Amino acid sequence: NAGVTQTPKFRVLKTGQSMTLLCAQDMNHEYMYWYRQDPGMGLRLIHYSVGEGTTAKGEVPDGYNVSRLKKQNFLLGLESAAPSQTSVYFCASSYERTNEQYFGPGTRLTVT
């Protein structure tokens, strides 16, 4: 039981490049989330999903897109990376909205 996994762990992009971050969970959770953490701050919600095939915007969605084609996977895409998107990205999942959220190990992204 791996819990929540994220790939890649680290990535460096040039401004304007695109990439996709993959989150996978093996706990059969309905809800999945993408957060970002900027230096010295707590996490902020980017997008979330309440089930396969559904996505919704969070607190800071601009510049990101997401897809949830399979229940166990939640993808976060950056179409045209900007230096302001330099951050650590965390994926999380939970069984329901009010249940405990479990977090992945994070992806450190640097945009130059």
Next chain:
Amino acid sequence: GIQVEQSPPDLILQEGANSTLRCNFSDSVNNLQWFHQNPWGQLINLFYIPSGTKQNGRLSATTVATERYSLLYISSSQTTDSGVYFCAVSFRIKAAGNKLTFGGGTRVLVKP
């Protein structure tokens, strides 16, 4: 507005000391979690505690939902307790959306 405030922002402890971290929240919650972010950036779930008291080894937590605060107790601190402790809540009100709102964290340094 809805918010989560943690105190103190920084804490320096001598190994073996006890400490209390506080989390105040501005509205009714249906989820409250405590996390430890270690120096490598990993977010470790400590407690899922929307109300009541829980204990896990040297750590314990109490949430008094009616008074809108939660406390995290660290007893007999060890150097491995160093890192940032986050409180995160999911507010009941619909306007808060489907997310965990994180406090600013308490940075703890335990000296040998």
